[in-house]
Amino acid sequence: MTDWKSRVERDMMRTFNTPIAMLTRGEGCHVWDADGTRYLDFLAGIAVNALGHAHPAFVNAITRQANTLAHVSNYFSSPPQLELAERLKRLAGAEVNGRVYFANSGAEANEAAFKLARLNRGDGSRTRVITLENSFHGRTLGALALTGKPSLQEGFGPLPGGVEHIATTIEALEATIDERVAALIVEPIKGEAGVVDLPEGYLQRARELTEAHGVLLIIDEIQTGAGRTGEWFAFQRSGIVPDAITVAKGIGGGMPIGALVTFGAASDLFGPGHHGSTFGGNPLATATSNAVLEEIERAGLVENAAVRGEQLRALISGLGSPLIEEVRGHGLLIGIGLTAPVAAELSNAAFERGLIINAPNATSIRIAPPLIIGDAEIEEFTTLFRAALDAVQA
Numbered sequence: 001m002t003d004w005k006s007r008v009e010r011d012m013m014r015t016f017n018t019p020i021a022m023l024t025r026g027e028g029c030h031v032w033d034a035d036g037t038r039y040l041d042f043l044a045g046i047a048v049n050a051l052g053h054a055h056p057a058f059v060n061a062i063t064r065q066a067n068t069l070a071h072v073s074n075y076f077s078s079p080p081q082l083e084l085a086e087r088l089k090r091l092a093g094a095e096v097n098g099r100v101y102f103a104n105s106g107a108e109a110n111e112a113a114f115k116l117a118r119l120n121r122g123d124g125s126r127t128r129v130i131t132l133e134n135s136f137h138g139r140t141l142g143a144l145a146l147t148g149k150p151s152l153q154e155g156f157g158p159l160p161g162g163v164e165h166i167a168t169t170i171e172a173l174e175a176t177i178d179e180r181v182a183a184l185i186v187e188p189i190k191g192e193a194g195v196v197d198l199p200e201g202y203l204q205r206a207r208e209l210t211e212a213h214g215v216l217l218i219i220d221e222i223q224t225g226a227g228r229t230g231e232w233f234a235f236q237r238s239g240i241v242p243d244a245i246t247v248a249k250g251i252g253g254g255m256p257i258g259a260l261v262t263f264g265a266a267s268d269l270f271g272p273g274h275h276g277s278t279f280g281g282n283p284l285a286t287a288t289s290n291a292v293l294e295e296i297e298r299a300g301l302v303e304n305a306a307v308r309g310e311q312l313r314a315l316i317s318g319l320g321s322p323l324i325e326e327v328r329g330h331g332l333l334i335g336i337g338l339t340a341p342v343a344a345e346l347s348n349a350a351f352e353r354g355l356i357i358n359a360p361n362a363t364s365i366r367i368a369p370p371l372i373i374g375d376a377e378i379e380e381f382t383t384l385f386r387a388a389l390d391a392v393q394a
Contacts, residue, residue, distance in 0.1 A: 195335025
């Protein structure tokens with residue numbers, strides 16, 4: 001066991017498996033480990049590093065803001081906080097009567113969304129919150145209650161009550177949504193399930209039913225937002241307007257930040273004292289997020305995600321490997337369904353050849369590269385991934 005692994009075993013809480021490498025630096029779409037080995041990063045910190053590693057816009061924003069004002073608490077506001085709130089509202093289409101609450105992570109954003117749902121009680125009879133089976137919304141207790149993965153909940157009960165997990169079908173939706181439901185919380189693409197799309201027309205029908213019954217429609221855009229799917233937010237592909245979205249990951253490009261963005265009447269549910277965060281919306285995090293989102297917009301990276309995503313899906317499908325059953329997702333959030341439960345083996349084989357991808361379950365590979373990828377990175381990915389497929393098949 002190398003020295004760093006022994007230090008991990010000695011000093012780190014055992015909430016994760018032993019890390020597979022000690023990474024020491026990154027540049028663009030590549031990272032290097034402690035031994036100097038270079039890897040093509042096609043996971044981007046699980047859809048976080050939208051601009052790759054050490055991008056000048058990211059580095060300069062942190063440097064400038066750290067030299068000015070880093071943290072002030074929620075007793076005060078700051079220019080980058082208000083700028084980011086306005087930017088997120090504009091990008092999400094929530095300019096009219098929209099509001100933003102800032103947190104520090106996706107799980108925290110979903111905790112805020114859960115509390116928002118609890119405020120939509122009507123006459124008191126709205127006690128149900130509906131989410132989907134095999135969904136993922138975080139590991140804090142409230143977010144874990146929303147998460148439709150029983151294996152992750154074992155040992156932590158009783159969780160906050162009133163949450164029901166239903167099958168991901170329009171029929172289940174129609175049988176569930178009524179006047180006793182406070183909110184429906186869904187991912188537009190289930191990332192931790194292996195990048196699984198919702199059924200065709202699902203969000204449109206969800207919007208019809210929730211509007212008819214006074215139910216909040218809250219969309220978890222933590223993994224899909226900030227341009228990753230070829231739209232600023234994945235819900236925009238459906239043409240509907242939700243009551244709220246949660247965002248994190250890519251909006252900070254590596255800086256921890258999350259947010260709840262509300263639309264219309266949902267913006268009036270929270271009042272003073274209902275929720276808060278010491279660090280949420282601090283100048284350092286919001287200035288960095290502003291710079292990341294500005295660069296995504298300036299450089300046309302939403303469009304690049306759409307184009308490069310189509311290119312990658314076509315290339316992967318065209319590899320002709322008997323291990324590949326289907327290619328899912330949109331933009332640069334891609335799931336590869338396998339014909340055998342060898343995802344972990346395939347991910348390891350890719351890593352051994354210098355490619356970072358991810359196996360969220362036994363039969364799925366997840367790919368979520370930086371939004372800045374171009375022809376060179378796609379060519380390198382194709383070579384490395386084909387070699388990994390051949391090794392596992394052999």
